[in-house]
Amino acid sequence: MSLAIVPGSFDPMTLGHLDIVANAAKRYDEVIVAVMINPAKRYRFDMKMRVKIAECTVAGLSNVRVIAEKGLLIDLFDRLGADAVCKGWRDEKDYSYELRMADWNRAHNPRFRTELIHAKNNHLDVSSTEVRALLEAGSALEGYVHPDAIPLILQSVKEKP
Numbered sequence: 547m548s549l550a551i552v553p554g555s556f557d558p559m560t561l562g563h564l565d566i567v568a569n570a571a572k573r574y575d576e577v578i579v580a581v582m583i584n585p586a587k588r589y590r591f592d593m594k595m596r597v598k599i600a601e602c603t604v605a606g607l608s609n610v611r612v613i614a615e616k617g618l619l620i621d622l623f624d625r626l627g628a629d630a631v632c633k634g635w636r637d638e639k640d641y642s643y644e645l646r647m648a649d650w651n652r653a654h655n656p657r658f659r660t661e662l663i664h665a666k667n668n669h670l671d672v673s674s675t676e677v678r679a680l681l682e683a684g685s686a687l688e689g690y691v692h693p694d695a696i697p698l699i700l701q702s703v704k705e706k707p
């Protein structure tokens with residue numbers, strides 16, 4: 547059984563993220579989406595809501611499940627016996643950030659393997675940051691997040707403005 551992890555903050559998960567997960571799900575028997583904490587970031591959605599949104603976004607992919615992980619990615623990698631971590635990138639800034647993460651993770655765990663997947667052209671402008679900006683402006687989220695995630699996101703914002 548081959549296993550890939552798709553880790554990230556997913557604040558919230560976008561259609562760009564979904565595409566990366568679907569790409570991994572075609573090539574690995576099992577994919578685990580790990581919703582994690584990057585201490586450098588402040589989150590709009592709490593961990594529980596980020597997991598819920600991710601779950602409803604990947605619901606159509608039968609070999610994918612979502613977990614919340616508060617520890618280090620290198621430890622999760624070993625604990626799950628993963629074969630690879632898959633992460634997406636859109637531009638040079640993303641690529642160099644992900645390369646730095648991949649180097650750091652491999653320096654601390656030589657077994658660690660990262661696959662960087664280039665986002666599709668129609669997702670180059672899709673980001674969690676953009677989704678949060680659209681929310682702030684009261685604009686529509688269609689085309690940025692999964693249609694089933696929209697009511698969850700709007701409800702969550704209503705409860706915690």
Ligand code: PNS
Pocket residue numbers: 553554555556582583584585616617618619620647651
């Ligand atoms: O793309 P993101 O939001 O930065 O993804 C978050 C995460 C944790 C997957 C990324 O920052 C990462 O790969 N970090 C490596 C160090 C680590 O495992 N941190 C976890 C908590 S300290």
